[in-house]
Amino acid sequence: MSLQKTQSLNRIPKRLVTRHGTVVMERRTALMGVLNVTPDSFYDGGRRFAPEQAIAGGVELAAAGADIIDIGGESTRPGARAVSEEEELERVLPVIRGLRQAVSIPISIDTYKANVAREALDAGADIVNDISALRFDSAMAALVAEEKVPVVLMHMQGTPRTMQMDPYYSDVLLEVKNFLAAQIRLARESGIAPEKIIIDPGIGFGKTLQHNLCLVNRLSELSSLGHPLLVGASRKAFIGKILNVTPDERMEGSLAAAVAAVLSGAAIIRAHDVKETRRAVTVADAIRYAVGDGAESHG
Numbered sequence: 001m002s003l004q005k006t007q008s009l010n011r012i013p014k015r016l017v018t019r020h021g022t023v024v025m026e027r028r029t030a031l032m033g034v035l036n037v038t039p040d041s042f043y044d045g046g047r048r049f050a051p052e053q054a055i056a057g058g059v060e061l062a063a064a065g066a067d068i069i070d071i072g073g074e075s076t077r078p079g080a081r082a083v084s085e086e087e088e089l090e091r092v093l094p095v096i097r098g099l100r101q102a103v104s105i106p107i108s109i110d111t112y113k114a115n116v117a118r119e120a121l122d123a124g125a126d127i128v129n130d131i132s133a134l135r136f137d138s139a140m141a142a143l144v145a146e147e148k149v150p151v152v153l154m155h156m157q158g159t160p161r162t163m164q165m166d167p168y169y170s171d172v173l174l175e176v177k178n179f180l181a182a183q184i185r186l187a188r189e190s191g192i193a194p195e196k197i198i199i200d201p202g203i204g205f206g207k208t209l210q211h212n213l214c215l216v217n218r219l220s221e222l223s224s225l226g227h228p229l230l231v232g233a234s235r236k237a238f239i240g241k242i243l244n245v246t247p248d249e250r251m252e253g254s255l256a257a258a259v260a261a262v263l264s265g266a267a268i269i270r271a272h273d274v275k276e277t278r279r280a281v282t283v284a285d286a287i288r289y290a291v292g293d294g295a296e297s298h299g
């Protein structure tokens with residue numbers, strides 16, 4: 001590896017400090033387990049809609065090796081119906097409160113609404129996962145700064161309702177990189193500390209199959225932005241397009257995408273299947289961080 005590349009990678013923080021513990025990304029990839037509390041998400045929608053079931057699901061994710069549990073109350077699949085703030089809060093708050101008692105790992109709230117984020121943080125959430133990267137609610141940046149919590153800035157072309165209508169880029173990697181750079185700047189100018197910022201290319205959000213493949217393939221080019229990279233490819237449509245399978249048949253493809261992302265420099269993988277992803281990523285990490293010429297032992 002070139003010295004320049006080593007230096008740019010070394011500038012990326014390896015620890016994410018939250019109110020409920022530190023996520024360690026040093027020589028290991030962290031896992032964010034997905035817990036959708038929605039009746040209509042594309043994969044797990046409806047399965048865990050009752051609070052007790054959702055809490056049990058979160059406990060399972062933690063036991064399976066998740067480092068973070070990501071709770072979402074609004075489906076953002078292409079064309080999904082928007083949910084009112086009240087409805088979103090009704091869905092997520094009981095689950096956050098219950099899970100906060102039951103697990104010790106950090107909880108992230110998947111929302112682009114500042115009021116939902118605020119109440120979620122008050123209920124015990126630790127991280128704001130904003131798929132709009134601070135664009136959809138002008139109060140979000142100030143809230144994150146004030147609360148001093150980590151934030152995920154994700155790229156999306158358009159809005160969930162329109163994003164898959166006709167995604168177009170002249171250079172997808174460059175445009176995603178420029179967008180993330182601009183949102184990092186906005187976050188910094190709003191008073192968000194650099195060590196609290198995580199970036200995400202937004203797999204499936206306003207992207208064709210080729211766009212998604214290119215972003216995973218060239219993910220390492222986003223490392224020079226200086227922030228940990230989160231990748232969420234789990235059970236998404238691009239895997240279905242390659243394999244011609246429905247969401248419930250996308251586990252193996254998701255593991256392949258997760259491993260590819262790890263070897264391209266991802267710090268955090270967002271996944272539905274935590275137990276399986278943990279195993280795949282542990283092997284990928286062993287390869288990623290292997291040193292020497294292999295002559296040391298025959299283990």
Ligand code: 7PJ
Pocket residue numbers: 034036041076077110129130131152154200202203230231232233234236270
């Ligand atoms: C992502 C997300 C992602 C981040 C969803 C699903 C679709 N947040 N929220 N990154 N995807 N940061 O449940 O897979 O890729 S919703």
